[in-house]
Amino acid sequence: MILQSWWYVAIICNIAAYIFYWLGIRRQLVRPNRSSWLIWSAATAIEAMTYQAVNHGAAQNIIFAISALACILVTLAVWRQSAWEPPTRTESVCMGLSLAALVVWGVFQSAFWAHMLVVVAIPISFVPTWASVMADREHERSPAWGLWTIGDLATLFVIIAGLQDERSEIPYIFVELVCHASMWFMVGLATINPFRSFGFARGPFFIREIDRGEPRIFAIGENHLGKAVFAGVPFATGGRIVEFKGPRLHKRMLPDLIAGQADRFVQIDEDHYMGPSGGVDDLINHSCDPNAGLRFCEHGIFLHAIRDIAPGEEITWDYSTTLYESRWQMECQCRSITCRGVVGDFSDLAEDIRERYRTLGLVPPYLH
Structure with missing residues (x-):
């Protein structure tokens, strides 16, 4: 028995x-x-x-x-x-x-x-x-x-x-x-x-965590575009900021899904996109002169600082660094000195910009 x-x-x-x-x-x-x-x-x-x-x-x-x-x-x-x-x-x-x-x-x-x-x-x-x-x-x-x-x-x-x-x-x-x-x-x-x-907070082997009093890493605020993500702590050049997460979707599923939130879909290979996660990564805006960029690795897709970011500074990345033969374009309103006016495919960028992103390790494998 x-x-x-x-x-x-x-x-x-x-x-x-x-x-x-x-x-x-x-x-x-x-x-x-x-x-x-x-x-x-x-x-x-x-x-x-x-x-x-x-x-x-x-x-x-x-x-x-x-x-x-x-x-x-x-x-x-x-x-x-x-x-x-x-x-x-x-x-x-x-x-x-x-x-x-x-x-x-x-x-x-x-x-x-x-x-x-x-x-x-x-x-x-x-x-x-x-x-x-x-x-x-x-x-x-x-x-x-x-x-x-x-x-x-x-x-x-x-x-x-x-x-x-x-x-x-x-x-x-x-x-x-x-x-x-x-x-x-x-x-x-x-x-x-x-x-x-x-999912239990306690159990027979529970040991209380020490409250380290960590500051908020991000602050959600607003700029001229709407919602924006600002650094709550300093990020050094090369430091990991946040992991991008979300459902994996084939590109044929996009037309009915991206209406009203087109900039929340990130291309991850020739045929697939990452959809909105509901987290802070959905709210990080584009800039033609970004202070961060995406790096693809075996364990996921992470946003890294490409220069020092001070607390209170908005965190941005260049959306074009992941776009491959996409039908999607967006009028750019980043207001940076180097603003290109339109956010489009990586191949549409000037060669010197593409080479800079390659040097920084921000170009995913499918765009090489």
Whole structure:
């Protein structure tokens, strides 16, 4: 009876975790690393197949099968939301190990060694996601990690209690448990409270945060254009100001969406735009002589200061630095000495301006 209860806990937690994570993707609350998810989907599928081969008819097969199917579905959602980038060396190693596991299992019919290769691939595949969280824990702030951790604990108990001599699956589930638990604690580290990732302010491991009395970073005010964003603290040249967030939309979806708020859509590749986030990034105005600019990196799109910005100074960036063969234009009213009169495509800028933006690292890959 106890074993069956843990079995239900494992299934419920795994299903709930994938649902929470999928909702996070839909709502742009998480920024998953797609290479990690590709590897995880391959690993869970291989694990489900090898476990079935070694332990035919075992109840745990259902847990692994559900996890594999859900992982593949989430991976498809992740890839749909992100643009293609060549894999890093770490990601390539993980993919190679997963492919080798398939070959070992399919060609040599060795489920055990295929399983061992997957065990090695799993922690390596977490490296890109760990790096993303180290850069900004908000990228993975999801209750899913806590649910996966609990589900892994339940699965581990089911495997240990349900197996006699065959316990080759224990290393895999133990490694997954450690990796998921590390993510859970990392995303909840704001209060050193893993329950924070569920959205709770308090919990059994609650440690009160020290009030640092940090000043407001931004002030929302008005200028001749309407709403504007002003610096609340000084920003040094090169300093990160804010991350741009928002739903990813194909350009064919824009005509019906941009009416009345055209300047709140940011082009992020040849075919996709980032929609309004509802945050401060929506309100940052254009200038032909900006003090900030967007930089595209693996972990997101960030606004950086391109010169020192003093408190009280309006923060601006040049909208043309992201526009590629766009039908959209805007009459410019920035009132800077170098005002161009019209905001249009990057290719419409003078060569010296384009070269300056390239030197500053403000030109996204699709415009090079």
